[in-house]
Amino acid sequence: MDDAGGGVAAAAMNHHARSPEDVFRDFRARRAGIVKALTTDVEKFYQQCDPEKENLCLYGLPNETWDVTLPAEEVPPELPEPALGINFARDGMIEKDWLSLVAVHSDAWLLSVAFYFGARFGFDKEARRRLFTMVNGLPTVYEIVTGVAKKQPKPSNGSSKSGKSNSKPSRHSNSNSKPAKPAQPKDEEDNDQEDAQEEEQAYSCASCGETYVNGEFWICCDICEKWFHGKCVRITPAKAEHIKHYKCPACSSKRSRE
16 A cells, blocks of 8 residues: 555445444454454465564555555554554564464454444444444454354264265355254253353354354365355355365465465
8 A cells, every 4th residue: 555554444434334333343343354454365364464674553445455565554543453564473483373463453443444433433331332242252363363162063964083084075055955063962051141142153164254144155275274255265165076186275375385
């Protein structure tokens, strides 16, 4: 970007939008952009974070894209600013640790932007609660990047992990049934709510973080064993038929740098 951190990178949402649902849509779009930077676009993101450049920030944009650029020059900035100087630590850390660190700071930034809008639009206690509930229903960027507190979906035929790795991706979850999940004992009624939350997190795409929907085509990486929507990694069922061992964009770029 030519403009240092301002303009598009820190673009505020439409000020006619005043509800928690509108702020959440902005949050989800910015989050989607950051998730792309740290997963499917990780090679491009890595290259743009050159330690020889000035202090750089990672911005998630309202159109579900991302940008690595300088921070805003105006003081105070139009929006809260993300972590400064993420590029300086790139070559001094293990890549996965560096990406995890950027993810943590990105989660903090996304929350600060969302509740900045909440304060600016005068949200009351109930509106803030609604916003937080919607935000909390999504996996964090850190959880998506690292796989923490998130199970991977399994094929609907309930086959073992070893059997999955020896078969073609075309057999991955594209049926009208939900990926199979081992049954959890329910000895207490208090477990019901926890099980529901676990069910929600169990079928999340490692790229966009959205949960499994019946009929969607999914594909699993044979290296990291994370699951993706086919559309998120640009793989169709027909294309998957010709792939013997699938490697996601993150694993492919990681191996090319080794």
